[in-house]
Amino acid sequence: MQQDNKKDVFAKDNGGFTLCIVGVGLISGSFALSLKDKGFAKHVIGVSKTKASEEKALDLGIIDEALPLEEAIAKSDLIYIAIPVDATVPVSINILNLIDEHHIVADAGGTKHALCKAIEMHPKRARYVATHPMWGTEFSGPEAAVHNGFSGRSCVICEKEKSDTDAVAVVENIYTTLGMNLVYMQAEAHDIHAAYISHISHITSFSLANTVLEKEKEEDAIFQLAGGGFESTVRLAKSSPATWVPIFKQNRENLLDVLNEHITQLRKFKACLEKENYDYLYELIANANKIEKVLNG
Missing domain, CATH: 3.40.50.720 (NAD(P)-binding Rossmann-like Domain)
Structure with a gap:
C-alpha cells in the first residue's frame, strides 16, 4: 500500500x-x-x-x-x-x-x-x-x-x-x-517510574495476601472481617503470575531499588511499635497523608 x-x-x-x-x-x-x-x-x-x-x-x-x-x-x-x-x-x-x-x-x-x-x-x-x-x-x-x-x-x-x-x-x-x-x-525512564508507581503496588499486594494467608488460618474469618480497606489493598493480588513474573524479571533492578526503600519504611513502622514510639508513628502516617496532594495534583 x-x-x-x-x-x-x-x-x-x-x-x-x-x-x-x-x-x-x-x-x-x-x-x-x-x-x-x-x-x-x-x-x-x-x-x-x-x-x-x-x-x-x-x-x-x-x-x-x-x-x-x-x-x-x-x-x-x-x-x-x-x-x-x-x-x-x-x-x-x-x-x-x-x-x-x-x-x-x-x-x-x-x-x-x-x-x-x-x-x-x-x-x-x-x-x-x-x-x-x-x-x-x-x-x-x-x-x-x-x-x-x-x-x-x-x-x-x-x-x-x-x-x-x-x-x-x-x-x-x-x-x-x-x-x-x-x-x-x-523507555528506561518509563521502567523506573513504572516500578515506583505500578510494579511495587503489585508486589505489596501479593506479599500482603501471602502474609494474611500465612497468619490467618481461618478462611471464614478473612471472609467475614475483610473490609473495604483490606479488599482494595489486596485486589491486585488476584492478578495473573503469567503477566507479572515477566514484568518483575525485566524490571528487576528498578524493583530492587524501590523494594529496598519499601522495606526501610516497613522497618520504621515495626520499630515504632516495638519501642512504643507513637509520636514518630504519628509523624510517619501524617507524612504518608501527603500523597493525597500528589495524587490530586
Whole structure:
C-alpha cells in the first residue's frame, strides 16, 4: 500500500481499519471493543496461543475471526500486541519481519526498555509505536474485557522520535479518542517510574495476601472481617503470575531499588511499635497523608 493510502485507511470517516490483536485478553480485548465502539475498527482479527481464548473472544464479539499470525498480519492495518512482556520481544521482532510499509504496530507492555532495545536496529523499527496504557484490572482473559476501560487513564508513549510521524499520529489519535491522557518518556525512564508507581503496588499486594494467608488460618474469618480497606489493598493480588513474573524479571533492578526503600519504611513502622514510639508513628502516617496532594495534583 502506498504512502497516500496509509492516511485513508486510518481515517475514521473511511469506514474503519482492520485491527489484529495479538493476545486475546483483558487489555487487547478492551482495546478492540473500544475501537469498535468508536468506529475505528471495522474488522478485528484475533491471534492467540489457545483455541479456547479465540472461541471465547468470538462468542463475546471481541474479534470477528481468528487466524494464525502471518495470515492475520496480511489482512490487517494495525497490529496491537498485548501478551506477557517476555513473549512481546520475540513476537514483536517476528511481526516486524512480516509487515510492510502500510502497517502500524503497537504494544501495551508494562515494561519498555528491553523491548525498545531489542527492536532499535530493526529496519522496520519506525513502523512500531511502543506504548503502555496505564490501566488494567486484576482479571485476565477475553471474558475480562470491558467497553470504555481506558477512559480517564494515562498512556505512555516511549521513544516517539524513533517511530514514523504518521504511525505516531494514528496511535495518538486512537488513545486520545478513547479518553486517555498521553505522556511521553524514554523507555528506561518509563521502567523506573513504572516500578515506583505500578510494579511495587503489585508486589505489596501479593506479599500482603501471602502474609494474611500465612497468619490467618481461618478462611471464614478473612471472609467475614475483610473490609473495604483490606479488599482494595489486596485486589491486585488476584492478578495473573503469567503477566507479572515477566514484568518483575525485566524490571528487576528498578524493583530492587524501590523494594529496598519499601522495606526501610516497613522497618520504621515495626520499630515504632516495638519501642512504643507513637509520636514518630504519628509523624510517619501524617507524612504518608501527603500523597493525597500528589495524587490530586
